[in-house]
Amino acid sequence: MKIMVCLKQVPHQDARLDVRPDGGWIQEDNIKFEINSYDTYALEEALRIKDAGGAEVVVVSIGPERVTQSLRTALGMGADRAVHVKDPEADASDPLGVAKILAAIAKAENPELILMGLMADDGNSAAVPPMLAELLGFASTTSVMKVTRSNGSLQAERELEGGALEVVELTGPSVLSVQTGINQVRYASLKGIMAAKRKPIDTKSVADLGLAGKVGAAAAKIKIEKIYPPPKGKGAEILTGSTDEIVNKLVGKIKELGLL
Amino acid sequence: MASILVIAEVQNGKVRESSYELVSFARRIAKAQGSEVRSLVAGKGASAAAEELAKKGGGEVYLAEHDLLAHYSVDAFGKAVRAAVAAASPGILLFSHTPIGWDLAPRIAAALDGAFVSDCFNVEESGKLVFLRRVFNGKLDARFVPSASPVVATFQPGATSPFEGALDGKVTPLQVAISPQDLRAKFIEVRTAQKQGVDLSKAEIIVSGGRGLGAPEKFPEVIQPLADALGGAMGASRPVVDAGWLPHAYQVGSSGQTVTPKLYIAAGISGAIQHLVGMKNSNFIVAINKDADAPIFEVANLGVVGDLFEIVPALTKAVNQAKGKA
Ligand SMILES: Cc1cc2nc3c(=O)[nH]c(=O)nc-3n(C[C@H](O)[C@H](O)[C@H](O)COP(=O)(O)OP(=O)(O)OC[C@H]3O[C@@H](n4cnc5c(N)ncnc54)[C@H](O)[C@@H]3O)c2cc1C
Ligand SMILES: Nc1ncnc2c1ncn2[C@@H]1O[C@H](COP(=O)(O)O)[C@@H](O)[C@H]1O
Numbered sequence: 295m296k297i298m299v300c301l302k303q304v305p306h307q308d309a310r311l312d313v314r315p316d317g318g319w320i321q322e323d324n325i326k327f328e329i330n331s332y333d334t335y336a337l338e339e340a341l342r343i344k345d346a347g348g349a350e351v352v353v354v355s356i357g358p359e360r361v362t363q364s365l366r367t368a369l370g371m372g373a374d375r376a377v378h379v380k381d382p383e384a385d386a387s388d389p390l391g392v393a394k395i396l397a398a399i400a401k402a403e404n405p406e407l408i409l410m411g412l413m414a415d416d417g418n419s420a421a422v423p424p425m426l427a428e429l430l431g432f433a434s435t436t437s438v439m440k441v442t443r444s445n446g447s448l449q450a451e452r453e454l455e456g457g458a459l460e461v462v463e464l465t466g467p468s469v470l471s472v473q474t475g476i477n478q479v480r481y482a483s484l485k486g487i488m489a490a491k492r493k494p495i496d497t498k499s500v501a502d503l504g505l506a507g508k509v510g511a512a513a514a515k516i517k518i519e520k521i522y523p524p525p526k527g528k529g530a531e532i533l534t535g536s537t538d539e540i541v542n543k544l545v546g547k548i549k550e551l552g553l554l
Numbered sequence: 555m556a557s558i559l560v561i562a563e564v565q566n567g568k569v570r571e572s573s574y575e576l577v578s579f580a581r582r583i584a585k586a587q588g589s590e591v592r593s594l595v596a597g598k599g600a601s602a603a604a605e606e607l608a609k610k611g612g613g614e615v616y617l618a619e620h621d622l623l624a625h626y627s628v629d630a631f632g633k634a635v636r637a638a639v640a641a642a643s644p645g646i647l648l649f650s651h652t653p654i655g656w657d658l659a660p661r662i663a664a665a666l667d668g669a670f671v672s673d674c675f676n677v678e679e680s681g682k683l684v685f686l687r688r689v690f691n692g693k694l695d696a697r698f699v700p701s702a703s704p705v706v707a708t709f710q711p712g713a714t715s716p717f718e719g720a721l722d723g724k725v726t727p728l729q730v731a732i733s734p735q736d737l738r739a740k741f742i743e744v745r746t747a748q749k750q751g752v753d754l755s756k757a758e759i760i761v762s763g764g765r766g767l768g769a770p771e772k773f774p775e776v777i778q779p780l781a782d783a784l785g786g787a788m789g790a791s792r793p794v795v796d797a798g799w800l801p802h803a804y805q806v807g808s809s810g811q812t813v814t815p816k817l818y819i820a821a822g823i824s825g826a827i828q829h830l831v832g833m834k835n836s837n838f839i840v841a842i843n844k845d846a847d848a849p850i851f852e853v854a855n856l857g858v859v860g861d862l863f864e865i866v867p868a869l870t871k872a873v874n875q876a877k878g879k880a
Contacts, residue, residue, distance in 0.1 A: 307765075311693055320694070389670060390663065418689050419672050421660040424628070428664035433738035434628060436657045449742070454653045457747030457802065457809055462627075463740045473809075475796030515669035515702035519684065523847065524695045530841060530857030537864055541872045544840065547856060551838055553759060553784065553817055554876055 295348075297340040298405035299373065300396055300426075301355045302330045303364045304416040317520040329364045332411025336472040338479040339441055340409050341372045350374050354399050356384050356392060362495065369490035370482030376495040377403075383500040383510045388517075389417075391509035393425035398503035400430055407448070408469040412437050423471035433468040439476050558584050559644035560593040560612060561635060563654055564603045569595070569612075572650040574716030576709060577611040579677055580648055581717060586679040592616065592642045594728070596634035598624035601725070608723040616641060616728040623732070625741035628657050630732050635662050637730045644704055646683075651708040659708050669700035672708045691826040692849040710827065752787055752803045759786025759817045762806055762833070763794060766822020766843065766862060770799035776866050777821065783873040789813065789833075791823045807832035821862040825850030842866065 305311065306326040314321050329337075340351045353368040355361045356379040365376040379395055387395065400408060408427075413420035420436070427434030439459060440451035448464040453473050464470075482490070500506055507513065533540045548554045558580045562573035573593075580591045593612035595604040597619065604617040618634040635658065639647070647662065649655035651673040663670035671685045678684040685698040685707055754760060761784065763777040773788065781788040789811075790804040806813055808828040818836035823829060825841070825848055833839070834853045841854035842862045851857045858865050 305690075311690055313694065320690075389660070390667070393664060416690060418687075418691065419670075420656045421663070421670055421672055424657060424660035425664035425670075428661040434657075434661065435739050437653060451745075452653065452657075453809055454744065455808055456812070457805070459745045459747075460653075461742035461745070463742055465738050465740070468739075474792065478798060515667075516671055516698050516700045516705075519697040519699045521689060521694050521696040524688070524692075524849065524852070527852055530839075530851045530854035532846075532851070532857045532859060537860075537868050540858055540860070540865065541868045544856070544858075544869055545872045545876050547838075547840075548784070548817065548873070549876070551817060554873065 295407065296350045296352065296403065296405040297343060298400060298403055298408045299333070299337045299340045299351060299353045299368070300408065300410045300422070301333045301337065301353050301364060301368060302411070302414045302416075303327045303355060303357050303361045304330045304414055307331065307415065313521055313523070317522060318518060319521060327360055327364070329367060330411050330414050330416075332413060332415070332472060332474055334479045335474055335476050336409040336411050337368055337371060337373065338477045339472055341480070342477065343407075343441075343443070344372065352377065352403055352405065354396060355379070356387070356395055358385065365495055366490055367482055369493045369495075370487040371480055372486060373493075375493060377498060378495050379498050379500070379503070381499040383506070386511035386514065387509045388514035389419045389421035390425055391514055392422050393429055394505060394509050395500070395503060396422065396426050397429040398505060399498070400426070406467050408432070410469065410471045412471045412473050420471070423469050427469035430467070430469070433464040433466055434470070435462045435464065435468075436471040437473040438470045439473050441470065556587065556589040556645040557592045557642045558589055558646045558648065559638060559642050560591065561647060561649045561655075561659075562593050562595050562603075562607055562612065563650060563652065564595060564597045564600050567599070567603060569603045569607050570650070571716050572652060572709075572711035573607070574610065575711065575714050576648045576650060577717035578714045579709060581611060583646065583677065583679045583683070589645065590614075592638075592644070594618065594635060594638040596623050596631055596730075604725045608725050609720060611717040611719055611721045611723075613723040615723055615725045617725050618728045618730045620730055620732050622734065622737065623730075626654050627737050627741050628661060628739050629737050631658055632661055632665075633732050633736065634728070634730045636665070637728050639666065641728060647704060647706045649706070649708045651710050655708045659706050663706035666704055666706070668704040668706050669702045670706045671698045671700065674707055674709050675713045677707070688827065691824065693824070693847070712831065754787055754789055754804070754806065754811045754813045757787035757813065757815050759784045760789045760806070760813055760815045760833075760836075761786055761819045761821070762789035762791065762823060763821050764791035764823030765793040767794065767799075770797070773800060776863065780819070780866055780870040780873070783870050783877070784817070786815070786817070791829050820850055820854070821866055823850055824848045825853065
């Protein structure tokens with residue numbers, strides 16, 4: 295079977311986030327990028343299915359040149375091939391635009407299963423996976439914490455609030471969005487990284503996919519007017535001084551609360 | 555007249571509080587736009603819930619009842635929403651950002667080729683519509699402006715107060731044809747969370763550590779000793795549990811436990827909304843984080859901007875000294 299895994303490259307979790315002067319997005323030069331945390335779990339889940347019974351794992355990412363590095367990482371972990379949609383016209387698509395691009399790739403690849411992250415750590419939309427399923431006419435479920443396959447059907451456990459789980463059975467080609475913690479993600483081995491150098495990365499433009507004029511910033515149905523640091527409310531009283539002084543104030547407060 | 559369609563959720567026979575929050579937003583937008591509020595209640599045996607919603611601001615409430623709506627499934631509920639859309643031709647659809655909302659709303663937006671915005675905490679309705687939401691896990695805010703119709707939006711539960719007014723609407727039955735073959739994602743069962751080991755809901759003091767701890771051994775080395783010194787319990791944020799550093803029972807937040815101790819100390823936790831909903835009603839909150847802009851400082855009473863590996867052990871020592879156990 296063929297599994298498509300959609301990976302987004304996002305700013306590193308510890309990157310300093312400065313807003314661009316025009317307020318349109320963050321400043322991207324001089325920060326590190328990495329594979330979206332949720333997507334690393336999706337990739338690991340695909341690789342486990344491959345390890346267990348054989349599957350071809352194709353990773354797909356939309357983004358600029360720097361995304362190549364994340365695709366190489368994914369290939370190093372064990373993915374077989376990569377498709378990179380590298381086209382300035384694809385940038386700044388809204389989630390529906392992203393879903394349209396991924397749907398065009400999926401139609402060409404014809405996977406049985408598409409694994410994605412529940413949400414991207416940058417835009418936090420949690421939107422693309424169900425949208426992609428709708429465009430393809432696939433079955434879908436979200437926030438998946440366990441996947442089991444048995445003769446033709448797929449069972450997924452999806453996370454609800456407060457830690458409850460819902461068991462869902464999916465029929466036919468499916469899109470699953472994966473929640474963090476579903477598995478323990480492997481690292482790329484040195485051997486894997488060496489082997490990845492010979493694995494193909496196929497580059498596509500928006501026009502190649504027949505989507506010229508249909509995606510990207512101009513076609514977006516929703517636009518970011520501005521991003522900005524959250525307005526500061528009352529906030530915490532910040533303790534200052536030496537570590538000793540701070541700690542003494544904290545102990546004083548805990549006593550005042552009657553807890554010491 | 556253009557309408558705003560509220561997709562209500564029913565839980566244990568009652569309309570969820572978050573659906574009444576949607577009614578609040580819908581009423582605000584409707585007033586500014588001169589449009590009308592309508593709602594959808596889909597389920598089985600949900601007529602009492604629909605009646606209640608119709609009396610409390612939901613406007614004309616479409617009631618879709620079907621055996622195959624007894625449990626949520628994206629396909630069956632999707633059919634109900636589409637039937638309501640056909641009946642109401644809404645310019646705006648509002649969902650809650652819950653496991654149902656984030657599963658269903660994006661599919662509907664794609665089916666309608668509309669504008670989609672998720673997990674909003676507010677909306678500006680006078681003049682052009684602006685949806686306010688957080689990005690980068692709470693570290694930045696963003697203003698989103700739709701340029702197409704319909705607009706499908708999901709709202710964070712708790713983002714506003716539930717609609718309280720008594721406003722008479724009516725319930726209109728809505729026929730939805732659903733057959734078992736339509737359900738490509740079929741509900742099997744719900745397993746409720748089992749509390750194992752620690753029950754944080756009873757702890758008076760909780761010391762929680764986050765991804766900032768960096769390594770599993772830091773919990774027994776740094777966090778547990780402070781919890782012990784204070785006679786409290788240890789907690790954690792989700793990445794700690796995801797990484798297998800601590801069992802799920804320690805997780806505080808929307809997919810873990812909700813806690814309200816007298817004292818909550820958060821060390822190396824940034825303060826993403828899913829963590830905050832689990833602890834923000836604690837009586838007193840202390841945050842220790844090296845990033846002065848971390849959102850956790852907005853809900854904390856006292857904050858320390860600094861290295862937790864310096865502050866927490868020093869605090870442990872001082873607490874032990876104060877107890878005469880140094
Ligand atoms: C559906 C859903 C459900 C979720 N449920 C939960 C949930 O139940 N609970 C939960 O917690 N999260 C939950 N999350 C995840 C949530 O969105 C965040 O990703 C998570 O809370 C972040 O955890 P963190 O603060 O530990 O990590 P980060 O956000 O990475 O923050 C680490 C912090 O540590 C600080 N730090 C680093 N080193 C030091 C140091 N030496 N000294 C002091 N500070 C330091 C950094 O400045 C940073 O602020 C959920 C997400 C989704 C989508
Ligand atoms: N640019 C992209 N390239 C590849 N996959 C993406 C991209 N953007 C989003 N996705 C996928 O969609 C998931 C949810 O993203 P989002 O809806 O943007 O929060 C991500 O976890 C990825 O699996």
